[in-house]
Amino acid sequence: MIYLTQQKRVLASIFEKADRPLTPVEICERARTDLPSLGIATVYRAIKQFLEDGQVRLVEVPGAAPHYESAARHHHHFFVCQSCKRLFDLIGCVRGVKSLAPQGFRVKQHEIVLYGECSSCAVDSSKS
Amino acid sequence: MIYLTQQKRVLASIFEKADRPLTPVEICERARTDLPSLGIATVYRAIKQFLEDGQVRLVEVPGAAPHYESAARHHHHFFVCQSCKRLFDLIGCVRGVKSLAPQGFRVKQHEIVLYGECSSCAVDSSKS
């Protein structure tokens, strides 16, 4: 039997409200607004359950820690800000990616990641 | 003063000869053909120096351990075999990737990764 607890309710709402993929630590920080004593282990446990349910997905990009996002968000790729390390969504996708694979290779998924500075970090660095 | 040692010479030649990005452990194994007592710490130390020199670059792809390759190899992307975990080069690139970034974002690099089965694993899995 799986209990629906206060912490899972709060954590689920963090995922629903998030506008970008978050790390477990970011999720924990946000949830502590409502549940100040929330432990990181509980965040990981909830993420594990949400992943199994299929309501959350793992976002792994090179050069960044693992992030998680609501599975309700549609297929997209990411922008990694090399300055603040946050992830942002890219809108759209490019065609012809799968045709890059050599003969005989079976392509099942693909990932596109852009690296650089997000708009707010780009403004900050042009100031200094 | 930086000494040019036997181990650095051997490690540099591994990178030159490699036909794909390698993990530190793979590099160490290959180098032990010439230097059986080579320690993994020395491999990491050499990689660090080579990275600083700019003669080697880090290849980070989600779902695979960090790999390293000669910087002399030209810009390319990767195929990760989900079965044998090896990395393979993709030939060519797709255009229009940078235009996926939102307004105000500064794109400095990009990465494209395909996931699936390499030709030899695809053959093996169709047999069984």
Place this chain on the structure above:
DNA sequence: ATGATATTGAGAGTCAACTATCAATTTAAC
């Protein structure tokens, strides 16, 4: 409300990738 059981928070433990330490060895300027 009660009680069986799932969950929680805190902290210890794990794991992989790497880094520091240090005595022994190698390098290279002389």
Place this chain on the structure above:
DNA sequence: GTTAAATTGATAGTTGACTCTCAATATCAT
């Protein structure tokens, strides 16, 4: 060849991301 300084190999330690343990607490069927 000597010798000061860099490097090496072995191994212990660190780091980040996560998992386990366990006593205290919350949940929910009754």
